[in-house]
Amino acid sequence: MTRLFPHPLLTLALTLMWLMLTRFSLGHLLLGAAVAILAGLAFARLEPEPPRLRAIWPLIRLAAVVSVDILRSNWAVARRMLHDGGRCPRRSGFVAIPLRLRDPVALALLALVVAATPGTAWIEYDPATGVLVLHVFDLHDAETLRAEIRARYESRLLEAFG
Incomplete structure (x- = not known):
């Protein structure tokens, strides 16, 4: 599930924003969700590797x-x-x-x-x-x-x- 939704809150927020900026319909809901999922997947690829801290x-x-x-x-x-x-x-x-x-x-x-x-x-x-x-x-x-x-x-x- 995390592979499809690596950033679930971002996906939900973008979908809701899409619906607020357009009129609510099933088509807009599906299109907004698709755009939000793609944006979440794109952000997942941008995540840097964690820092290697040797001493605090x-x-x-x-x-x-x-x-x-x-x-x-x-x-x-x-x-x-x-x-x-x-x-x-x-x-x-x-x-x-x-x-x-x-x-x-x-x-x-x-x-x-x-x-x-x-x-x-x-x-x-x-x-x-x-x-x-x-x-x-x-x-x-x-x-x-x-x-x-x-x-x-x-x-x-x-x-x-x-």
Whole structure:
């Protein structure tokens, strides 16, 4: 039964939505159900394989580090915007960081960390070379930032996902 309906709630919801958007008849019910079943089967093929987590403790340590980093970054960006204002020129820039991470789940977590940290933005990742490009709001030293990303985030993700 799960082979025909891999996502039963999605199938039911799509069928009901089809009936709400069209007039109710047996033909529309059958057509809506067929479209919903096909959509459920298509979604089933898109499901990624489950992540291979080797250890949970590095992720717990990563969460603690990220929490502290988010607070620090919030403070630094707010101070820079409110206190320094336009007096000191901002040194924003792009930084290319070669990564050892290849696991898609670990890369997604790194993207979440970068996006959640004020002052940084994930611009591009090249899977062929493993190079991540970040934009930094107030860049002091690119090499220091590379070392921080590798030591604080990438190393813990490598421990967790291998």
